[in-house]
Amino acid sequence: SRSINLAVIPGDGIGQEVVAEGLKVLSAVLPQDVKLETKEYDFGAKRYHATGETLTDADLDALKKHDAILLGAIGDPGVPSGVLERGFLLKLRFAFDHHVNLRPSKLLPGVATPLAGEPQIDFVVVREGTEGPYTGNGGTIRKGTEHEVATEVSVNTAFGVERVVRDAFARAQARPRKKLALIHKNNVLTFAGHLWTNIFNKVAEEFPEVTTEYMHVDAATIYLVTQPERFDVIVTDNLFGDIITDLAAAVSGGIGVAASGNINPSGEFPSMFEPVHGSAPDIAGQGKADPTATVLSVALLLRHLGYEAEAARIDEAVSADLSERTGKPARSTSEIGDALAVRVAG
Amino acid sequence: SRSINLAVIPGDGIGQEVVAEGLKVLSAVLPQDVKLETKEYDFGAKRYHATGETLTDADLDALKKHDAILLGAIGDPGVPSGVLERGFLLKLRFAFDHHVNLRPSKLLPGVATPLAGEPQIDFVVVREGTEGPYTGNGGTIRKGTEHEVATEVSVNTAFGVERVVRDAFARAQARPRKKLALIHKNNVLTFAGHLWTNIFNKVAEEFPEVTTEYMHVDAATIYLVTQPERFDVIVTDNLFGDIITDLAAAVSGGIGVAASGNINPSGEFPSMFEPVHGSAPDIAGQGKADPTATVLSVALLLRHLGYEAEAARIDEAVSADLSERTGKPARSTSEIGDALAVRVAG
Ligand SMILES: CC(C)[C@H](C(=O)O)[C@@H](O)C(=O)O
Numbered sequence A, B: 001s002r003s004i005n006l007a008v009i010p011g012d013g014i015g016q017e018v019v020a021e022g023l024k025v026l027s028a029v030l031p032q033d034v035k036l037e038t039k040e041y042d043f044g045a046k047r048y049h050a051t052g053e054t055l056t057d058a059d060l061d062a063l064k065k066h067d068a069i070l071l072g073a074i075g076d077p078g079v080p081s082g083v084l085e086r087g088f089l090l091k092l093r094f095a096f097d098h099h100v101n102l103r104p105s106k107l108l109p110g111v112a113t114p115l116a117g118e119p120q121i122d123f124v125v126v127r128e129g130t131e132g133p134y135t136g137n138g139g140t141i142r143k144g145t146e147h148e149v150a151t152e153v154s155v156n157t158a159f160g161v162e163r164v165v166r167d168a169f170a171r172a173q174a175r176p177r178k179k180l181a182l183i184h185k186n187n188v189l190t191f192a193g194h195l196w197t198n199i200f201n202k203v204a205e206e207f208p209e210v211t212t213e214y215m216h217v218d219a220a221t222i223y224l225v226t227q228p229e230r231f232d233v234i235v236t237d238n239l240f241g242d243i244i245t246d247l248a249a250a251v252s253g254g255i256g257v258a259a260s261g262n263i264n265p266s267g268e269f270p271s272m273f274e275p276v277h278g279s280a281p282d283i284a285g286q287g288k289a290d291p292t293a294t295v296l297s298v299a300l301l302l303r304h305l306g307y308e309a310e311a312a313r314i315d316e317a318v319s320a321d322l323s324e325r326t327g328k329p330a331r332s333t334s335e336i337g338d339a340l341a342v343r344v345a346g
C-alpha cells in the first residue's frame, strides 16, 4: 500500500492558516489506500525567539526522512532581516540541494490581473535554486565606518547551470508550445552570462524541437507586462528568478495564487513546496489569507510524488473556484479551503 | 554670453535617427543668445568593426572637454554581447563617475499603458551608476569545461552608497510628496544590504520631512504593476535599478518615452543623457523610431546645465504632443521631431 510521509512547516504569520487548508485539501484528494502521515515542525520566528535556533543539523536529519515538505511562510518583522531567510529558508534549499525552483504562472479564467485587456498567461519559470548571488559568498570590511566595503559574490558553475538548463529543456519539450527563454544579463555580467549562454546553446542542440530565445532580464520585465503570452518555459538564475517570478505572479492573478516547488529531482533529499507569498504579518490570524497558493503548492507536491491524477483534480478545483469568485462576498481562509476540499473529493 | 559645448554620440541603429530629432528640438528651444556647439563622435558598432576600438583614452580626453554628452543608442547584433556595453557604455559611465543614474517615470495623459484602469504614475528612480555588480569584478576558471566556475562580484562602498542616497533624499525633499523608497534585497544579499540599509537610515535622520520605506526588489516589481502611485522617489543599486527602470518605463508609456541622465553631480566630468531604449536594429533606418525619449533626455540635459525654463518647455511640448496622439495615424521619426520643435519654439 502507498504512503506519504510529509513534513509540515507552517512557519510564521499566515503560514499557519494557509497550511491548515493545504492539508485539508490534501487529505480530501488522496485515495483511501494512500496512508498520509504528517509531522509538524515549529521552525520560524517563534522558535528563533525562544531558542536562537533557525535550523540545526538534527533538524535537517529529521526532515531528511520525509518524502516531501510543505511550508507555509517564514519571516517576522521582529527578527532582523536575513536571519530567518538565510538561516532557515535558504539553508534548507541549499542543504537539500533544491536546484530546480519551479514557479508556474497561469492566469485562470475569471481571475483579476493588473494588466489591461485579456492577456493569455501560461508559463513556468525554472529558477536555479542553489547558486548565483544566493550562496552567501561575500563580506564586509570596515563595517559601520565611512570606508566600509561590502561585496556579494555570484557563484555559477557549469555543473549547477547545466543541470537546471537541462531540466528546463525537458519541461519545454514536454509542453505543447515547446518554447524556452533564457533570461540573464549577459551583456553586463559577462562571466556568468557567458557560462549560462554557452551551456544553454550547447544543451539546445540536444533538443532540436524546442524553440529558444535569449532575453536580458530588464527587457524580460517589459515583455512580462506587454506580451506575457510570449512565454512558455523560462530558465534563469537564482536572483533574476526571484525578481521575475514575483512580477509573473503579480500579472497572473497575484501572489495569492502563486505556488512553487523547491525540487531535488534526484530524490536524494525531500523536495519542498511553498506558496510564493510571505508571512504577511499585517493580516495574520484574521482568517483573511487566501490559501489557494498553498493548495496549488500541494498539487505540485503530489505531481512530484507521482500522484498526477490527484494533482490535476486540485488544479481543476482551483480553476473552478476562482472562476466563480467574481461578484461574490470575500470568504475566509477556511471557507476557501472547505470549498476546495469539497470539490476535490467530489 | 552663454554657450553649450555638446558631445553628440548617435551610436548604432535608431540612435542616429533619434539623436537628429533631439538636436532639432534643442536648437529650437534655446534662446538666441546661447551659442550651441556640437561635435559628433562615431562610437559604436561601425567604429568597432573598422578599428576594433570601443573607447580609447584619447576619446575620453576629447569627451571631457564638453559640457555634456547626448547619446542615442549603442549596440549591434553583429558585435558579441558585452563588448560595446562593457567597452563603451559602462566604461564611459565609470570613467566619468556617473554615479547618479536618473530615470523619471511619468504616465502622461493620453499615453497608453499596459496596466488596467487609470494608474497615476509620477516617480523618479535614482539608480547608482558606478558600483554593484556592474564593476566588471569576477572571473572564470576552467572556461568551456564541465568544471567551469564563473563569478560576478557586486562591490558596494560606503562612499559610493552614501553619495547616491544623499542625492535621492535631496530630490525627495524637493518634491511635493517627499517620499523615498529604498529598493534592495537585504534579506538575501545581507552584506551589501546592510550597508545600503544602514546608510539609508543614517541619512534619513538629516531629512526628517522625507517619508521613507524599504522594499525588497521582488516585492517592488509587484507594487510597480499593482500600486505604481505609491512611488515618489526610489533609490537603488545599479542592477536592481536597471531592472526596475525598464519595468517602470513599460508601465508608464513604454521605452519610447523613457529618458535618462547619467549624472556626475560635482561637474568634474560631463554628464551623459540618453534614452532608456536600445538601438532597435529591427526598425533602424526606417523612420519608425519615436524620438520622444531622446527629446526628454535633452530636457534632462538642459535642466542639468541650468536651463530650467527651456527644459520645462520641452516637457510641456512632449505632454501636449502625446496627449494628441490617440486615433491619429503614426508619424515618422522626423515628423514627431518637427512637431516638437515647432511647439517648443512657439
Ligand atoms: C524570502 C526570500 C529568501 C525568498 C527568496 O529570495 O528566494 C523569497 O523571496 C522567494 O522568492 O522564495
Ligand SMILES: CC(C)[C@H](C(=O)O)[C@@H](O)C(=O)O
Pocket (backbone or CB within 6 Å): A187, A188, A218, B085, B086, B089, B090, B242, B276
Ligand atoms: C546596455 C546596458 C549596459 C545598460 C545597463 O544595463 O545599464 C542598459 O540596459 C541601461 O539600462 O542603460
